[in-house]
Amino acid sequence: MEPRVVTAGAVHLPERFSAAQQQGLLNRCRRWAGEPAGLHRVRMPRGGMMSVRQVCLGWHWSPYRYRRVTDDGRPVTAFPAWLGALAVECVTAAYGSADDFAPDVAIVNHYSGGARMGMHQDNEEASAAPVVSISLGDTALFRLGNTDNRNRPWHDLRLSSGDVFVFGGPARRAFHGVPKVYPGTAPPGLDGIVGRWNITVRQTGL
Ligand SMILES: O=C(O)CCC(=O)C(=O)O
Numbered sequence: 249m250e251p252r253v254v255t256a257g258a259v260h261l262p263e264r265f266s267a268a269q270q271q272g273l274l275n276r277c278r279r280w281a282g283e284p285a286g287l288h289r290v291r292m293p294r295g296g297m298m299s300v301r302q303v304c305l306g307w308h309w310s311p312y313r314y315r316r317v318t319d320d321g322r323p324v325t326a327f328p329a330w331l332g333a334l335a336v337e338c339v340t341a342a343y344g345s346a347d348d349f350a351p352d353v354a355i356v357n358h359y360s361g362g363a364r365m366g367m368h369q370d371n372e373e374a375s376a377a378p379v380v381s382i383s384l385g386d387t388a389l390f391r392l393g394n395t396d397n398r399n400r401p402w403h404d405l406r407l408s409s410g411d412v413f414v415f416g417g418p419a420r421r422a423f424h425g426v427p428k429v430y431p432g433t434a435p436p437g438l439d440g441i442v443g444r445w446n447i448t449v450r451q452t453g454l
């Protein structure tokens with residue numbers, strides 16, 4: 249399908265990945281989840297827990313910084329070159345070129361059991377390079393807000409399995425979140441899917 253510009257710098261690429269590609273990505277997510285620095289819950293500074301579970305590749309993110317090891321000192325799974333190449337292709341599809349986009353980190357989120365993500369900015373990257381978000385499994389309601397605050401105006405869109413969303417340029421520091429995931433909406437052919445996986449590929453600039 250054709251790219252859809254949501255707002256300047258924010259481009260939705262519906263059905264970017266075939267069923268077979270989605271299955272391949274899902275299998276990778278499940279493998280990463282089982283690595284030593286695997287799927288974990290994230291504790292927020294005030295003590296609350298994020299409802300998603302997360303696994304990081306290349307750098308470990310925890311609020312609000314990137315480090316080369318997990319909070320308990322385990323080595324982070326390497327960021328795969330093929331995932332970087334895939335993200336470069338997505339940026340090219342979104343913008344027509346990918347300039348010097350050199351991603352070095354992925355944050356992989358797993359949503360299950362009513363998990364959601366509040367409005368936030370992706371701000372720990374020193375680089376202004378775009379974020380590439382890949383969705384697998386259940387469809388999400390994705391909310392792209394403005395760069396000033398968590399409130400309106402915002403754009404609501406649905407991200408389905410195999411969709412990609414790229415946000416860079418004027419949208420790079422926009423607040424965004426996932427208010428809802430629709431249970432039972434994953435493609436029936438996706439073997440082993442539980443809930444929703446989201447892979448965000450980024451350039452830390454660190
Ligand atoms: O799950 C999504 O679609 C968004 C994830 C996100 O915003 C993040 O990991 O920072």
Ligand SMILES: [Fe+2]
Pocket residue numbers: 368369370424
């Ligand atoms: Fe984010």
